[in-house]
Amino acid sequence: MSDPLSGLPLSSIRVFEAAARLNSFTRAAEELGMTQAAVSWQIKALETKLGISLFRRLPREVRPTEPGERLSRAATEAMTLLRRAFAEVTETDQGVLTITTLTTLATQWLAPRLGAFQLANPGLAVRLDTSPHIVDLARSNVDVALRSGSGDWPGTEAALLMPSVFVPLCSPALCATLKLTTPADLLDAPRVGDEKEWAAWFASAGVSTPTTPATQLRADIQGLEVAAALGGQGVALGSPILFAREIAAGLLTRPFAHTVTLSNGYWIAWPEDRRRSPKIARFRDWLLAEAAADPAIAAG
Structure with missing residues (x-):
């Protein structure tokens, strides 16, 4: 059986992969440091060699045909593997x-x-x-x-x-002020963080939360929420693993040992x-x- 890649230069496959990925001969030319005409010529030569149309030419872009889409996925995977293989062999990125x-x-x-x-x-x-x-x-x-x-x-x-795993965390001073004795006491405490995550913690602790007020502060980063708890602004849900040093140093306290798994x-x-x-x-x-x-x- 003849090799279907016989006679196909790697440069043409590289051009095809870029054009299919970017849906543009012009952007492919910019990425590869070629002219748009050279990209178009390489694609046309490849289509002639294969005897199939690889792209639909639209007014402002190109789109792979059905066989072009199949070849595009394989070409992208192949080029990614080649780049990584050469990088590992030459150790250009090992530093x-x-x-x-x-x-x-x-x-x-x-x-x-x-x-x-x-x-x-x-x-x-x-x-x-x-x-x-x-x-x-x-x-x-x-x-x-x-x-x-x-x-x-x-x-x-x-x-x-x-x-x-996550657990309620707060400053020792706030813990003493709130006089927390049961998990249900946190329903009326100033809380920091996502309300759904708090609802999950309450549920796992056996506390019903139908009338739970909204938390007072929420951030996209766990560290910012626990920083607010460190400052005495409320009780935050935080990882006892990631904040083990603060807990050991007495900067944070765990009013309740019960944890909830959130992922x-x-x-x-x-x-x-x-x-x-x-x-x-x-x-x-x-x-x-x-x-x-x-x-x-x-x-x-």
């Missing part, structure tokens, strides 16, 4: 480890430990990205992600770091096709060992 992570997880748990990793890996610089948006590891230059969720993300492998946990994730990357493997093994040695995680 920097890029991590995308949740802000509170970074500041409360990861950052205090990173110094030990960098001392053990002096030739590897670490760059942290705390963007709230989920980064597509399959199509970015990010090496590792620390995420909250199911651990099941397309194109990635993941390992559980710690459970996602399937915090995970470390990496692209499945880069599992053998030396820098990813070193960081992954080190981080999982750190999690295994953390007494706060063991306590759950």
